[in-house]
Amino acid sequence: MNNEHKRILEALLFASAEPLAPKDLHERMPEGADIGGLLKALQEDYKGRGIELVDMENSWAFRTAPDLGDALALERNVSRKMSRAALETMSIVAYHQPVTRAEIENIRGVATHKGTLDALIEAKWVKPGRRRETPGRPLTWVTTPEFLDQFSLSSIMDLPGLDDLKASGLLDRRPAIDALPAANDLFSAVEDEENDEGFGDEADNY
Amino acid sequence: MNNEHKRILEALLFASAEPLAPKDLHERMPEGADIGGLLKALQEDYKGRGIELVDMENSWAFRTAPDLGDALALERNVSRKMSRAALETMSIVAYHQPVTRAEIENIRGVATHKGTLDALIEAKWVKPGRRRETPGRPLTWVTTPEFLDQFSLSSIMDLPGLDDLKASGLLDRRPAIDALPAANDLFSAVEDEENDEGFGDEADNY
């Protein structure tokens, strides 16, 4: 373990206002530095301290330890008041990603109000993913590293209750009933799900 | 040493938007915390790391270690185009050096924006030469080794066509009549360009 490299990495993560992705680290770390090993070592160093090195799907940042929340006399961010619709949509994107708007509408049973996705995009919690290779090539939505940061998740695999939801088949994105306003475009979106990396792939077995 | 107190202090100093004075810390830390001792212990913990706990006039904050400054910076090469005015000015300095600003303006036939010469100085293509021993003692400008590098010249005499241009009289840098606005260099008569030593030395030969 090169201690000088570790010091540089520590300072980089510390100085940055944003979590650092592997690309950022590679750009700035000395040639040949074992970045993966150094990150692990640093994370170990900070275990149990007041500050922790957190990994958000390979974006790294120092954060205060979650258990200290109540003890910290710091100014709280006045939480962005997200509408219930927005939070529900966020949750659907998180658990069903990549998910199209039509699929979100189908799960919620209502058309998506224009401001709903906007608010989530503005908060940087969701972003457009790839287009689905189905007729109409609808855009899919996915969560961002900022979303993980917000809810102190290290990966979308850490979403609460994910395994249970998967096991119970509830992450099937397909429309269940076709009586809903958004149902017109539903059937165009579901023919070819094979290439999707979402959780709902088991659904194809039905 | 109360480890929980140390963790809280560490997190507070990390997350605070400004350095914290002991008074602030007393307000924010749990009752009875040994703030002086905790600060010392924390400072010790971070000794030699990439982050340091520094005392700035009795306000405390974490900072990246000062010796790492250079290592944190990312160098980025940007390719830029020289402005036409800068290139013209550059060519005049190259062919007429040592040359004063007034002479450059006279040759270009337009007033030279201050930034033009600055850009060349910043690019390290021109540098100040001697002052001309004439009234006002104007500064002359000459080319640098970096200029030769940029244009792959091994010497200023390698500039193509210099002899031809000289023969054509184009390189006569005296204004046609001393009434031109830029002609404040009345005494800019120098027969011997190569070692522009001014009047003094010649006078000594008399």
Added chain:
Amino acid sequence: MNTETSRKAEFKEDPPRLPLNQIADETDQLLLNIDGYEGPLEVLLELARNQKVDIMKISILQLVRQYLVFIERAKALNLELAAEYLVMAAWLAYLKSRLLLPKTDDGIEPSAQEMADALQFQLKRLEAMQKSVGELMKRPQLGQDIFTRGQPEGLPIITKTRWDASLYDLLSAYGDIKRRGDEQHYDLPEFNVMSTEDAMSRLKKMLGNLPRKGVSSVWATLQSFMPERIVDRIYGRSALASTFTAGLELVKQGKLEIKQDAPFRPIYMRGLYAEENVE
């Protein structure tokens, strides 16, 4: 679907009915808060929750009835519901009739059972997502429980500029100046004048030839430095002015002294020599 067997069993009997007054109360409660619901599916979910059993065990038939009561009640109260509520009502009415009819299997349409299952799945899925929102909101949140660094220095970027300029660019720029000069060329009237430069070299040469007295030469009048036999008046005046100007410059350089006893009296000049040049 994994719950299919239990479903089938359930629809064989008429489900237990809720007391009518309870249905009425719930319905009015729903209608009162209708703005708080995100569409018919959520209203259905709310009705299902009121059955106080796992959604997978609710009676779909009862749920349908409750929803239709809800719609009737809204109509009776002249409440305007969004179109999607009515679309759902129509679909549920259809489902109800299918569920009550003897089972037919034409192989084309989904069976009543499949439709009921689908609705149940839809409700369960929506409920799961609503629960997940709660779970997420319970987690420690950035800016509430977890904090980023308060004073990030930021990561410096040092930009190194590489200038994109070739020798050709340089020469063509010089060519431009030349061309511009040609275009703007005009003939200046030629004046026969003595330039200050010429006067300077004449003066220095002449000073050098003056008889010396220690570190200086003898005094000589300005006039005596003028060329002889000048015919051109402009040349004469320029020679006088230039010689005087050159003289002042040499004074500044410490190589000359000038004196004049009174205004309009003759101007005298003498050369000064540096110590080491004194013979």
